[in-house]
Amino acid sequence: MLRDITLGQYYPADSVLHRLDPRTKLFGTMIYIVSLFLCNSWIAYGAAVAALAILIILSKVPVGFMFRGLKAILVLLLISVFFNLFFTSGEVVFRIWFITVTKEGIRTAVWMAVRLICLVTGASIMTLTTTPNSLTDGLEKSLGFLKVIKVPVHEIAMMMSIALRFIPILVEETDKIMKAQMARGADFEEGGLVAKAKAMIPLLIPLFVSAFRRATELATAMEARCYHGGEGRTKLKPLKYQTIDRVAYVLIFAFLVLMIIIKIKVK
Amino acid sequence: MGLIDVKNLTFDYIIRDENDQIESSVRALDDINLEVNAGDFIAVLGRNGSGKSTFAKMLNAILLPTFGDVLVIGMNTKDESRMLDIRKNVGMVFQNPDNQIVANVVEEDIAFGPENLGVPSDEMRRRVDEVSSTVGMKEYLLKSPNNLSGGQKQRVAIAGVLAMKPKCIVLDEPTAMLDPIGRRDIIETVSKLNREEGITIIMITHYMEEAAAAKRVVVIDKNKVRADGTPREVFADYKTLRECGLDVPQVTELAGLLKNAGLPLRDGIITIEELISELKTRKS
Numbered sequence: 018m019l020r021d022i023t024l025g026q027y028y029p030a031d032s033v034l035h036r037l038d039p040r041t042k043l044f045g046t047m048i049y050i051v052s053l054f055l056c057n058s059w060i061a062y063g064a065a066v067a068a069l070a071i072l073i074i075l076s077k078v079p080v081g082f083m084f085r086g087l088k089a090i091l092v093l094l095l096i097s098v099f100f101n102l103f104f105t106s107g108e109v110v111f112r113i114w115f116i117t118v119t120k121e122g123i124r125t126a127v128w129m130a131v132r133l134i135c136l137v138t139g140a141s142i143m144t145l146t147t148t149p150n151s152l153t154d155g156l157e158k159s160l161g162f163l164k165v166i167k168v169p170v171h172e173i174a175m176m177m178s179i180a181l182r183f184i185p186i187l188v189e190e191t192d193k194i195m196k197a198q199m200a201r202g203a204d205f206e207e208g209g210l211v212a213k214a215k216a217m218i219p220l221l222i223p224l225f226v227s228a229f230r231r232a233t234e235l236a237t238a239m240e241a242r243c244y245h246g247g248e249g250r251t252k253l254k255p256l257k258y259q260t261i262d263r264v265a266y267v268l269i270f271a272f273l274v275l276m277i278i279i280k281i282k283v284k
Numbered sequence: 285m286g287l288i289d290v291k292n293l294t295f296d297y298i299i300r301d302e303n304d305q306i307e308s309s310v311r312a313l314d315d316i317n318l319e320v321n322a323g324d325f326i327a328v329l330g331r332n333g334s335g336k337s338t339f340a341k342m343l344n345a346i347l348l349p350t351f352g353d354v355l356v357i358g359m360n361t362k363d364e365s366r367m368l369d370i371r372k373n374v375g376m377v378f379q380n381p382d383n384q385i386v387a388n389v390v391e392e393d394i395a396f397g398p399e400n401l402g403v404p405s406d407e408m409r410r411r412v413d414e415v416s417s418t419v420g421m422k423e424y425l426l427k428s429p430n431n432l433s434g435g436q437k438q439r440v441a442i443a444g445v446l447a448m449k450p451k452c453i454v455l456d457e458p459t460a461m462l463d464p465i466g467r468r469d470i471i472e473t474v475s476k477l478n479r480e481e482g483i484t485i486i487m488i489t490h491y492m493e494e495a496a497a498a499k500r501v502v503v504i505d506k507n508k509v510r511a512d513g514t515p516r517e518v519f520a521d522y523k524t525l526r527e528c529g530l531d532v533p534q535v536t537e538l539a540g541l542l543k544n545a546g547l548p549l550r551d552g553i554i555t556i557e558e559l560i561s562e563l564k565t566r567k568s
């Protein structure tokens with residue numbers, strides 16, 4: 018059962034967005050996030066929401082999945098709505114006891130909420146339609162220019178990809194050790210924080226020992242297969258832009274231009 | 285000159301303290317001489333701690349000799365400029381299937397070696413398809429390695445080595461963590477590679493039955509080579525085997541017991557088939 022856990026939150030489907038090159042999606046997400054921060058009118062927010070709605074429909078990912086990511090930011094969302102709603106000065110709409118709600122307050126609160134929701138959902142669209150592997154590939158390729166300033170882009174991508182491979186294995190191993198310790202009477206549930214932390218020690222030590230052993234063996238195996246860093250490496254499936262990526266780039270730029278025009282023209 | 289020449293090979297593990305000062309050293313290999321010929325199928329036997337894994341790692345420049353030399357197709361493993369060439373020609377498969385698979389998709393793992401060697405993508409595609417059908421893993425190319433059995437993972441590891449087009453494959457106890465079916469699969473795959481593709485095989489094992497499938501058996505004990513010959517010759521020398529902490533294959537032992545009990549069997553029976561045919565000829 019634990020073998021089947023997927024990392025990230027990839028949702029397999031056959032859609033236009035799934036077929037896009039990861040670099041296109043990374044770039045598009047970045048532009049979308051930038052454009053969210055350009056929004057300062059109802060029309061601009063309307064355009065951002067409309068774009069998001071179109072992407073959600075194109076992605077063929079069930080809407081429920083889409084908004085799952087929002088749970089993580091629910092508290093942040095509520096706090097930001099709360100402060101904007103009650104602590105913005107301006108034209109008073111109504112007043113209960115000492116709380117005043119202003120017209121500007123309502124507007125800022127709604128905008129803020131829409132911005133946060135669009136931001137998280139927009140990023141989710143990318144992770145839902147891109148496998149962690151191709152996301153890693155995409156990052157390595159699009160951030161390649163950082164090598165100039167000595168950022169070890171290839172190494173970071175390799176580490177991410179190895180982590181993706183070994184996390185399920187280590188999770189399964191944790192489960193095994195936990196069961197073995199429980200069979201000998203260990204208790205991971207009872208007691209306060211200190212007792213629980215203490216109970217974790219016999220779990221963590223064997224896990225660490227095994228993780229280090231695995232790392233050493235993997236390093237030897239990689240060396241034996243001629244691994245010597247990113248230099249001169251080729252790829253079985255090199256990333257290649259297709260026609261849909263070109264179309265997507267045009268649309269992304271068109272969207273950015275539209276958002277800039279709205280910002281300048283609409284007050 | 286053989287495919288691999290091992291000359292007066294001695295290796296010490298150096299143990300250092302926190303300040304990088306040499307604390308002590310452990311001798312793991314002591315004056316080993318061995319010539320591996322192209323097309324050989326060698327089984328290396330020896331009890332735990334006898335130096336087998338260390339020996340394997342000397343053959344493709346993962347460890348370098350303290351004294352002596354290892355020559356692979358004439359290239360010295362100490363020559364750093366030839367390192368990739370040596371590793372490409374002498375592939376290694378390790379004991380733990382999980383800890384040698386790098387990628388998250390089977391086909392990408394098989395391609396890992398060629399990727400490091402800078403093989404062009406279309407050539408790489410051809411090799412991946414070819415070697416995956418050689419080891420019988422073609423249907424699994426797009427699967428995650430996490431959902432494979434141990435035997436299947438080892439076959440992926442073998443395919444990953446094959447994709448580099450090596451002359452020789454060194455396998456360090458490849459079946460130790462597998463069930464009987466996985467073990468049989470691996471031995472069959474390895475024998476086929478030797479027979480049909482002419483790839484030189486050096487397989488470390490502690491199963492006598494697996495050693496019987498080889499053309500040549502080398503016994504290592506206490507860091508030295510103690511016996512070297514055909515399986516028949518080596519298994520005939522019970523005394524040396526016992527001294528090295530090894531047993532003869534069960535069927536050889538049975539044949540010996542039957543002979544002692546008065547059945548006139550010939551010497552040097554090492555497989556079940558041989559014993560059966562021998563018993564049949566005695567009956568008629």
Ligand SMILES: Nc1ncnc2c1ncn2[C@@H]1O[C@H](COP(=O)(O)OP(=O)(O)O)[C@@H](O)[C@H]1O
Pocket residue numbers: 297298299310311312330331332333334335336337338339
């Ligand atoms: N990394 C190491 N550091 C120090 N000593 C080692 C190391 N690896 C192996 N040894 C020692 O070298 C000897 C041979 O080990 P090894 O080659 O692993 O034997 P085998 O594979 O036959 O069990 C053993 O005595 C072992 O303790």
Ligand SMILES: [Mg+2]
Pocket residue numbers: 336337457
């Ligand atoms: Mg060993």
